[in-house]
Amino acid sequence: MTSGVVIGVIGAGRASDVAYAAAREVGRLLAEAGATLVCGGLGGVMEGACRGCTEAGGLAVGILPGAVAGQANPWVGLPIVTNLGHARNIVIAHTAQALIAIEGEYGTLSEIAVALKLGKPVVSLRSWSDVPGMTRADTPEEAVRKVFALLSGRNP
Amino acid sequence: MTSGVVIGVIGAGRASDVAYAAAREVGRLLAEAGATLVCGGLGGVMEGACRGCTEAGGLAVGILPGAVAGQANPWVGLPIVTNLGHARNIVIAHTAQALIAIEGEYGTLSEIAVALKLGKPVVSLRSWSDVPGMTRADTPEEAVRKVFALLSGRNP
Amino acid sequence: MTSGVVIGVIGAGRASDVAYAAAREVGRLLAEAGATLVCGGLGGVMEGACRGCTEAGGLAVGILPGAVAGQANPWVGLPIVTNLGHARNIVIAHTAQALIAIEGEYGTLSEIAVALKLGKPVVSLRSWSDVPGMTRADTPEEAVRKVFALLSGRNP
């Protein structure tokens, strides 16, 4: 079994209903496109994305900050247990070929910046948008469409 | 999609033909038992295990020490790219619920010791065997049987 | 020997002459105030800060991304060799009690965001300034004065 394209979804561990629903839709669209989802495996945006992905039959990988798999949200299909704290964000940025940021706060900003430093495309769905180099999207559909376009080297 | 039981296979990046074949058989048996394989994703024992697992339709996760997915052996189904060097061994020990060590040198010994410290069962297939707390096995079949017995809390 | 207050200085590995001179002045002022400097140990802003600190008799700690101490700039007094790549930035953010960012690009932004997430005061000296929660400074003296004020819980 191979994972196909690996897309990261990043965002805060506590999310509004709107952000959760957007993340779930992003997760679903990624799974339907045959991508593997990688995220931080906790709540909020991470849970929404895992849920949408798993409900659509995809593989949702949760790269966890703590020492036990039980920390994962219930929609994580494969927990990667790091016990590295925030340093696990760097692993997400390295593992994902491109990322979609949904809302989010300082942790998300940190991950966006690392991903851009690594040269990974990053799409912002109502997330930090004044960071040069990000691509804006207004809907989950647009975010997923643009992330695949960026990966193909096409103009999003 | 969920990953089921996650079993680690550890061993040296350069392996004898015998060790490679044993690792491949271990990988096959793990996949047939419905387990997900996690390993370091490079050559030797790691490649053998990934090959057997992938050939049998299982998911072989490679937790890579370097910064690029291209470092993975061709049988890795899902590369987790850490750029953490040897520290990625700690992630393998945390992620696996139990481990099988096949031959191996200092790196394998280090991983065995971390796994034992974390309280994970470790089966030694012609690997370091004078470390207290390990369970010996002489064949791939015995190693896989014992690792599942240990996970179930049964006497191997 | 104890290290006293530990202040982080972050910024790009390639710096303009102006940024290098500012970093050197910051390093000198920190050493004169009895602080220990912690930084990424490479060139540019990191080297300027280490140089100023070491010239003034302080301890400049370089938390290096690579696997060898020889990677450090010549003004590092104590190299901490991590081989963790960008994840070493998280170690800097945890180790420093407060940070001064001097110019810098995505890597610096990432470190600023992690530090703010950890609740550490961050002073921006011509660095990313539109991140909420940072304190601006226009000169090295002002940056050092403000970083100590923030650490004391005073209004900078």
Next chain:
Amino acid sequence: MTSGVVIGVIGAGRASDVAYAAAREVGRLLAEAGATLVCGGLGGVMEGACRGCTEAGGLAVGILPGAVAGQANPWVGLPIVTNLGHARNIVIAHTAQALIAIEGEYGTLSEIAVALKLGKPVVSLRSWSDVPGMTRADTPEEAVRKVFALLSGRNP
């Protein structure tokens, strides 16, 4: 200020009185020789070594597994706060030019193995001694003498 030679001391977080006293003596001898001590910064052997080093005027660096400097034993001169859990052991092995292991259990064994893999000399003072490549010592004086001999490329 420069750190001179950096020597790691590793061992369990809970130590017998004999091991604590031995570690303290090792720390004192390292400081008197002008070396910087690096260790895990917690209790037991780590505390003994830091105490001896600091009492003799040396710098004792504690590379901590947790997220706060307050976790350090009271004799740590410079806390490096990693929040990396056991992965901080890898940082100790990379940072030290040579290591002395005093008693210790699985964690110490893991660190010994990583250090040997990195090609660092390791002296065992009543620690794991059946690992090929280690140098045995029976007293703190012998351990420190041998570690410096090994660093100089001399036959210990």
